[in-house]
Amino acid sequence: MHPVSWRFPMRMKRAIVRAAVLLALLATLWPSLAAALPAFNRQTGQNCQACHAGGQFPELTPYGRLFKLTGYTLGERSLPLSAMAVASAARVNNTSKSDDPKADFQKNNSLIFASASVFGAGKITDNIGAFLQVTYDNYAAQSDDGKFHGHSSADNMDIRYADRSIDSHHDWIWGISANNNPSISDVWNTAAAWMQYVPVPSAGSSRFIDGTAPYPGFAAGGNLSGVTAYAFWNQMLYLEVGGYRTAKGVTSFMSAGVPDAEKTRLQGTNPYWRMALSHEWGAHNLMIGTSGMLADVYDDPLDTSNPATVHRFRDIGIDSQYQYLLDPHTVTVQLAYMRDHHELPAFLANQPIEDVDGNALPNTNSVDTTNVLRAKASYVYEARYGTSVSFFNQTGTTDSALYDPTRVGGNIAGSPSVRGQTFEVFWTPVQYVRLGLQFTTYDKYNGASHNYDGFGRSASDNNSLFFYCWGAY
Amino acid sequence: MNIRQVALLAALASVTAGCANEPRSRDTANENVAGETLARQVCSNCHGVTGNSNSPNFPNLAAQPEAYLVAQLTGFKAHSRRDPAGYEYMWGLSHKLTEKQIKELAVYFSAQTLLPQRVEGKPERSQSGETIFTAGIPDKAVPPCASCHGPQGRGNAAFPRIAGQHADYLVKQMTVFQRTDQRPEGSVMKVVAHGLTQENIADVADYLQSMPPK
Numbered sequence: 001m002h003p004v005s006w007r008f009p010m011r012m013k014r015a016i017v018r019a020a021v022l023l024a025l026l027a028t029l030w031p032s033l034a035a036a037l038p039a040f041n042r043q044t045g046q047n048c049q050a051c052h053a054g055g056q057f058p059e060l061t062p063y064g065r066l067f068k069l070t071g072y073t074l075g076e077r078s079l080p081l082s083a084m085a086v087a088s089a090a091r092v093n094n095t096s097k098s099d100d101p102k103a104d105f106q107k108n109n110s111l112i113f114a115s116a117s118v119f120g121a122g123k124i125t126d127n128i129g130a131f132l133q134v135t136y137d138n139y140a141a142q143s144d145d146g147k148f149h150g151h152s153s154a155d156n157m158d159i160r161y162a163d164r165s166i167d168s169h170h171d172w173i174w175g176i177s178a179n180n181n182p183s184i185s186d187v188w189n190t191a192a193a194w195m196q197y198v199p200v201p202s203a204g205s206s207r208f209i210d211g212t213a214p215y216p217g218f219a220a221g222g223n224l225s226g227v228t229a230y231a232f233w234n235q236m237l238y239l240e241v242g243g244y245r246t247a248k249g250v251t252s253f254m255s256a257g258v259p260d261a262e263k264t265r266l267q268g269t270n271p272y273w274r275m276a277l278s279h280e281w282g283a284h285n286l287m288i289g290t291s292g293m294l295a296d297v298y299d300d301p302l303d304t305s306n307p308a309t310v311h312r313f314r315d316i317g318i319d320s321q322y323q324y325l326l327d328p329h330t331v332t333v334q335l336a337y338m339r340d341h342h343e344l345p346a347f348l349a350n351q352p353i354e355d356v357d358g359n360a361l362p363n364t365n366s367v368d369t370t371n372v373l374r375a376k377a378s379y380v381y382e383a384r385y386g387t388s389v390s391f392f393n394q395t396g397t398t399d400s401a402l403y404d405p406t407r408v409g410g411n412i413a414g415s416p417s418v419r420g421q422t423f424e425v426f427w428t429p430v431q432y433v434r435l436g437l438q439f440t441t442y443d444k445y446n447g448a449s450h451n452y453d454g455f456g457r458s459a460s461d462n463n464s465l466f467f468y469c470w471g472a473y
Numbered sequence: 474m475n476i477r478q479v480a481l482l483a484a485l486a487s488v489t490a491g492c493a494n495e496p497r498s499r500d501t502a503n504e505n506v507a508g509e510t511l512a513r514q515v516c517s518n519c520h521g522v523t524g525n526s527n528s529p530n531f532p533n534l535a536a537q538p539e540a541y542l543v544a545q546l547t548g549f550k551a552h553s554r555r556d557p558a559g560y561e562y563m564w565g566l567s568h569k570l571t572e573k574q575i576k577e578l579a580v581y582f583s584a585q586t587l588l589p590q591r592v593e594g595k596p597e598r599s600q601s602g603e604t605i606f607t608a609g610i611p612d613k614a615v616p617p618c619a620s621c622h623g624p625q626g627r628g629n630a631a632f633p634r635i636a637g638q639h640a641d642y643l644v645k646q647m648t649v650f651q652r653t654d655q656r657p658e659g660s661v662m663k664v665v666a667h668g669l670t671q672e673n674i675a676d677v678a679d680y681l682q683s684m685p686p687k
Contacts (some may be wrong), residue, residue, distance in 0.1 A: 006538065012660055033680060041565075044501075044565050044566065045562040045564055045565010045566060046561065046562055046565045047560075047562070050561065050562055062518075062527075062528070063518050063519055063629055066518045067518070068500060070514075073499050073500075074499040074501070074515055075499070075500070075501055075502075075512075075565070075566070076500060076501055076502030076503075076569060077500075077502075123500075125492035125494075126492060126493050126494040126497070126498045126499065126500055127494055128492075144513070163494070163497060164497060164499075164514060165497065166513045166514065166517060167513065167522065168523050171522065280527045282525065282527065282528065282529060282591075282640075283528055283529055283530065283641075293581070325528065325530065326528070326529060326530060326641060327530055327557070327645070352512070353624065355576075423683070
């Protein structure tokens with residue numbers, strides 16, 4: 001085992017220092033920019049921290065939740081365009097236990113322009129609003145000569161109709177959302193679509209950063225086409241039900257740009273539900289909720305002719321979020337758990353598998369279960385200086401289908417187990433820019449602490465340092 | 474995007490263009506939306522539908538004198554009130570309000586009933602706060618709060634109701650008055666607050682929050 005060393009490499013250190021100095025200069029010399037706002041800020045005229053807890057987008061405050069649930073219609077119609085970009089650098093602890101480090105850890109220690117998004121977002125009428133995101137991934141593909149190619153595709157999309165009836169006796173908010181990602185319509189940050197918050201770069205060096213470590217999520221993923229109906233009663237009880245189908249025909253824009261081979265193809269309409277209890281007292285607020293989805297997903301997105309090739313997923317989660325919001329302090333504690341029950345299609349179930357030496361392994365499973373737990377606590381001071389710590393633990397059934405005797409990404413135990421922690425510090429010099437540094441450590445990876453790939457790689461070899469500079473305008 | 478999607482979007486746009494739901498609108502730039510509607514659909518998100526806010530970040534507006542509310546909203550709109558609570562939350566929401574809407578909002582919230590607030594802090598702190606409220610601190614030339622805000626802290630046209638206000642909000646505003654010029658209309662408070670220590674401010678804020686809402 002190689003000794004663990006966590007000295008910053010000079011290139012990465014220089015890149016971080018340069019970015020920090022540049023942003024500090026911008027913040028000092030151009031203070032009026034702090035009042036120049038992305039689409040929702042132009043619409044409401046309010047600072048980011050009105051809607052985002054401690055300014056740490058995308059986590060919402062109680063006010064931000066009401067803004068979203070009322071269909072992004074509060075304020076006045078304004079230019080509904082915003083842009084977002086992420087530059088980042090990642091460093092994997094040990095790149096030596098690899099046959100081809102340049103391929104396994106592309107752009108390791110390098111500052112890269114990772115991705116950029118354009119948003120069409122805001123009020124359309126008194127009852128209709130939208131949040132439409134298209135994202136350009138600068139490292140979406142790589143040709144044989146090693147050159148990267150960028151690509152744009154539909155990202156999160158949420159178009160809403162909402163109404164509200166409120167007086168001193170009751171408060172009813174209800175609405176309908178057309179969206180492309182189960183729980184993207186949700187307003188709590190422990191929802192599957194929102195808890196992982198920093199966009200993940202595609203370059204290989206980011207393969208072990210926090211954003212790629214287990215987060216509770218729905219197996220169906222995004223790029224779907226769904227309609228959900230929701231109601232929020234007295235800011236206490238939230239209910240949402242809906243269904244998702246393959247994005248095609250008039251709704252194909254919801255998966256536009258996603259390569260056909262990567263699109264999620266669903267069989268029929270797949271139900272999604274969400275229930276949450278929320279309470280606010282003084283500077284505190286607490287939510288306890290549950291959500292779930294049944295999804296039938298074709299094995300091959302390019303061939304949906306045979307119903308027998310469908311994977312059947314049943315995901316059920318519970319989540320909770322506590323916030324303490326009193327200027328200048330912001331405290332958030334989040335807990336989310338998801339249990340995934342996966343019934344494999346017959347042609348993949350009970351199949352014989354041999355290891356690299358030709359020894360027979362147990363036949364593959366017909367059903368797998370996976371459990372993912374995430375806990376996170378964060379503190380932000382003056383919506384400017386923040387820190388967070390999170391814990392993740394994924395467990396599940398061992399399945400020979402997961403057996404993979406390759407270096408770095410391998411899994412000789414056939415186990416989905418991954419466990420670790422992420423420590424983060426971040427700085428928001430101006431309200432639309434965040435610089436963060438995350439350190440993710442692994443106690444267990446693919447079922448083992450040591451030699452998980454059969455080539456001597458330890459879980460801690462995947463420990464990763466991740467620096468990001470995330471801006472929106 | 475294919476021709477069917479373009480046609481659908483065009484149809485949607487033509488159907489929804491100019492659609493207004495004024496009785497339940499959240500449009501802060503539509504002069505036809507009544508102040509009471511804005512109070513319920515917009516202001517209530519932070520200040521509560523009856524002007525009793527949950528979070529101490531946002532002041533209680535219930536039973537606040539109408540003229541004082543008009544002055545504050547006008548100050549936010551004109552950017553003459555520049556404290557963080559003002560520009561972070563209120564400048565944008567107020568900048569297109571008409572005088573009629575401002576008046577209606579003030580009428581709405583001034584007519585609401587203030588609910589009793591929690592009693593916080595130690596009793597001796599509240600006693601010290603009561604002394605400052607009723608007698609001031611003569612040695613430091615700090616006048617009693619009651620001399621301007623009234624013996625029950627209910628305020629008047631020029632001075633706000635401070636009885637039943639969130640202690641945290643009062644502390645922050647007194648600190649704004651004491652240390653900045655971000656609220657020029659309240660310059661009289663700069664002189665008053667000058668002689669107060671942070672402990673004095675906390676004492677009087679605790680007392681004011683616990684004052685019964687008469």
